Amino acid sequence: xxxxxxxxxxxxxxxxxxxxxxxxxLDQADQRHMSAEDVYKSLMxxxxxxxxxxxxxxxxxxxxxxxxxxxxxxxxxxxxxLADSGHHDHMVDVDSGEVIEFCDPEIExxxxxxxxxHGFELVDHNxxxxxRKPKKKD
Ligand SMILES: [Zn+2]
Numbered sequence: 001x002x003x004x005x006x007x008x009x010x011x012x013x014x015x016x017x018x019x020x021x022x023x024x025x026l027d028q029a030d031q032r033h034m035s036a037e038d039v040y041k042s043l044m045x046x047x048x049x050x051x052x053x054x055x056x057x058x059x060x061x062x063x064x065x066x067x068x069x070x071x072x073x074x075x076x077x078x079x080x081x082l083a084d085s086g087h088h089d090h091m092v093d094v095d096s097g098e099v100i101e102f103c104d105p106e107i108e109x110x111x112x113x114x115x116x117x118h119g120f121e122l123v124d125h126n127x128x129x130x131x132r133k134p135k136k137k138d
Contacts, residue, residue, distance in 0.1 A: 004019075007067065013061060022043070022059070032081050033071065035078065036052065036055050039080070062080070063080070067083060068080045071128075073090070074128075079099065086103075089128070093132060094131065095133070111125055
């Protein structure tokens with residue numbers, strides 16, 4: 001738990017059991033992008049007694065402290081991921097809700113160029129591709 005304690009302190013948050021448990025869950029889950037409900041269910045399955053309202057509150061505190069990033073993808077719940085990886089974009093499978101990360105240097109470069117052509121410099125961007133598996137033909 002020491003690592004989580006340090007992370008919380010670094011972010012300026014007091015160390016509380018729910019915060020530690022939720023941070024651990026985000027760190028150890030197979031899924032990198034989790035909704036509040038996902039976090040809540042995983043905690044329940046692990047036998048941890050943390051209520052859904054607490055999960056919401058803690059995730060919002062984590063977001064404000066810069067520990068997690070919130071994504072509001074279309075047609076789903078907000079999902080959260082630890083803000084510990086560099087810039088990347090996302091694809092969302094509209095059928096399964098699966099979130100896939102990608103980063104394409106060519107797209108990154110083109111975006112900066114397009115912005116420059118308009119006389120600006122790029123501050124930030126958020127690219128989400130909504131995808132689905134092609135239907136099999138037989
Ligand atoms: Zn991501």
